[in-house]
Amino acid sequence: xxxxxxxxxxxxxxxxxxxxxxxxxxxxxxxxxxxxxxxxxxxxxxxxxxxxxxxxxxxxxxxxxxxxxxxxxxxxxxxxxxxxxxxxxxxxxxxxxxxxxxxxxxxxxxxxxxxxxxxxxxxxxxxxxxxxxxxxxxxxxxxxxxxxxxxxxxxxxxxxxxxxxxxxxxxxxxxxxxxxxxxxxxxxxxxxxxxxxxxxxxxxxxxxxxxxxxxxxxxxxxxxxxxxxxxxxxxxxxxxxxxxxxxxxxxxxxxxxxxxxxxxxxxxxxxxxx
Amino acid sequence: xxxxxxxxxxxxxxxxxxxxxxxxxxxxxxxxxxxxxxxxxxxxxxxxxxxxxxxxxxxxxxxxxxxxxxxxxxxxxxxxxxxxxxxxxxxxxxxxxxxxxxxxxxxxxxxxxxxxxxxxxxxxxxxxxxxxxxxxxxxxxxxxxxxxxxxxxxxxxxxxxxxxxxxxxxxxxxxxxxxxxxxxxxxxxxxxxxxxxxxxxxxxxxxxxxxxxxxxxxxxxxxxxxxxxxxxxxxxxxxxxxxxxxxxxxxxxxxxxxxxxxxxxxxxxxxxxxxxxx
Numbered sequence: 001x002x003x004x005x006x007x008x009x010x011x012x013x014x015x016x017x018x019x020x021x022x023x024x025x026x027x028x029x030x031x032x033x034x035x036x037x038x039x040x041x042x043x044x045x046x047x048x049x050x051x052x053x054x055x056x057x058x059x060x061x062x063x064x065x066x067x068x069x070x071x072x073x074x075x076x077x078x079x080x081x082x083x084x085x086x087x088x089x090x091x092x093x094x095x096x097x098x099x100x101x102x103x104x105x106x107x108x109x110x111x112x113x114x115x116x117x118x119x120x121x122x123x124x125x126x127x128x129x130x131x132x133x134x135x136x137x138x139x140x141x142x143x144x145x146x147x148x149x150x151x152x153x154x155x156x157x158x159x160x161x162x163x164x165x166x167x168x169x170x171x172x173x174x175x176x177x178x179x180x181x182x183x184x185x186x187x188x189x190x191x192x193x194x195x196x197x198x199x200x201x202x203x204x205x206x207x208x209x210x211x212x213x214x215x216x217x218x219x220x221x222x223x224x225x226x227x228x229x230x231x232x233x234x235x236x237x238x239x240x241x242x243x244x245x246x247x248x249x250x251x252x253x254x255x256x257x258x259x260x261x262x263x264x265x266x267x268x269x270x271x272x273x274x
Numbered sequence: 275x276x277x278x279x280x281x282x283x284x285x286x287x288x289x290x291x292x293x294x295x296x297x298x299x300x301x302x303x304x305x306x307x308x309x310x311x312x313x314x315x316x317x318x319x320x321x322x323x324x325x326x327x328x329x330x331x332x333x334x335x336x337x338x339x340x341x342x343x344x345x346x347x348x349x350x351x352x353x354x355x356x357x358x359x360x361x362x363x364x365x366x367x368x369x370x371x372x373x374x375x376x377x378x379x380x381x382x383x384x385x386x387x388x389x390x391x392x393x394x395x396x397x398x399x400x401x402x403x404x405x406x407x408x409x410x411x412x413x414x415x416x417x418x419x420x421x422x423x424x425x426x427x428x429x430x431x432x433x434x435x436x437x438x439x440x441x442x443x444x445x446x447x448x449x450x451x452x453x454x455x456x457x458x459x460x461x462x463x464x465x466x467x468x469x470x471x472x473x474x475x476x477x478x479x480x481x482x483x484x485x486x487x488x489x490x491x492x493x494x495x496x497x498x499x500x501x502x503x504x505x506x507x508x509x510x511x512x513x514x515x516x517x518x519x520x521x522x523x524x525x526x527x528x529x530x531x532x533x534x535x536x537x538x539x540x541x542x543x544x545x546x547x548x549x550x551x552x
Contacts, residue, residue, distance in 0.1 A: 106465030
């Protein structure tokens with residue numbers, strides 16, 4: 001589905017954000033991209049939909065090389081790639097419905113979108129998705145009137161409106177409380193399975209990632225240092241990815257219940273799984 | 275300042291422990307601080323002695339000022355009522371037409387002058403237009419346009435529209451540059467076209483400010499129309515100029531009161547509209 005070969009990004013400042021990354025994500029797979037801040041996670045997913053221009057390497061979506069496409073062909077490529085953001089990235093002064101319908105912009109002409117005259121099928125689909133995420137009564141609320149979890153649901157709905165083949169998710173839970181984080185992660189993963197989407201999720205919360213995803217890729221200083229199942233994240237591997245730290249509280253252990261109260265509190269603070 | 279902050283001031287920390295703390299002075303060098311204070315004081319004293327104020331003349335002038343202000347209590351709206359009405363209508367027409375044309379032209383220039391959405395060459399081109407428009411004071415532009423188009427409101431409309439472009443485009447561009455980046459990225463990521471991107475991601479973020487600024491510019495243009503009328507660009511300014519030349523201060527007072535009234539009205543209106551568009 002998505003095929004990255006030798007993807008490299010060097011910023012104008014000279015920082016090497018991505019160093020020769022090879023990655024293949026098949027349809028229906030939910031992949032968590034973990035790594036310390038500055039490891040290049042955001043750069044990687046922004047290279048895929050060309051919000052950031054890669055320095056070298058190729059990006060293939062369903063066999064089409066989209067590394068260098070411009071203009072209309074770039075728009076065609078982007079509309080197949082949904083994106084969900086850390087801070088929701090809603091246009092706050094637009095209504096929930098307008099935000100969701102903005103996922104259809106690459107499918108309709110300018111005047112149609114300007115007068116908000118979207119095809120009936122688009123509006124019906126938007127309503128269906130809003131029902132799915134539990135916001136169908138909010139269609140006329142303005143973006144800034146929603147809570148964090150609700151905003152992220154609208155962000156998810158907007159991405160799904162593109163009928164994407166690939167979903168890029170940038171820290172979806174970083175601004176949410178632990179309960180909402182779980183709900184949002186569950187929703188994203190369920191939707192991806194339902195619609196057979198290839199998905200890359202950037203995430204800091206390792207325990208949360210382990211709970212939901214099929215595959216984990218660890219990035220350190222722009223290079224892949226781990227690629228395997230979530231169960232394979234041993235303390236040694238986490239040390240390779242993040243550096244030295246006591247990983248026992250973050251790691252998903254069966255004997256969690258028997259640990260002291262102090263450890264439980266630490267686990268909760270780390271967003272761990274008690 | 276950062277250099278001196280780099281090392282820890284143990285005396286300050288010890289004092290703070292005892293409960294004695296003052297904020298750090300803006301200028302950390304004590305001699306420089308007092309030197310600057312002294313320099314400022316010296317400057318004020320020198321200025322006072324160099325201006326050479328003649329208090330007797332000031333007292334004399336006060337009488338005249340009181341007479342002038344007094345004429346505001348006997349404004350004459352009636353004697354030259356016809357001329358005032360014509361001038362007023364002309365000024366209001368000029369103001370509206372110039373504001374609409376100016377804003378229509380300022381929007382594309384403002385989009386082009388926003389660093390975060392315009393390509394570099396377009397950015398420099400649009401910034402040049404803004405700089406040109408803002409360099410010249412309205413009166414100078416009015417003199418130029420009066421020479422080009424002759425006396426009358428046409429020159430006034432061109433003057434005000436030209437000044438509006440620089441003002442609106444600059445402030446609009448700054449508001450676009452301050453817009454949240456994430457929604458801009460998000461709409462771009464959907465594959466939206468450029469115009470759709472402007473319409474969905476940029477416009478909602480800058481609309482309240484654009485409306486507020488437009489109303490503000492409308493009221494600036496009305497005030498300016500009174501000034502540029504004096505150099506021949508028509509409107510209420512021409513009426514005002516004529517009345518002053520005729521020593522007809524009661525009519526002048528009437529004109530000024532009308533200008534004040536209209537500006538006040540526009541002030542209340544824009545406050546109301548800003549609340550409504552928030």
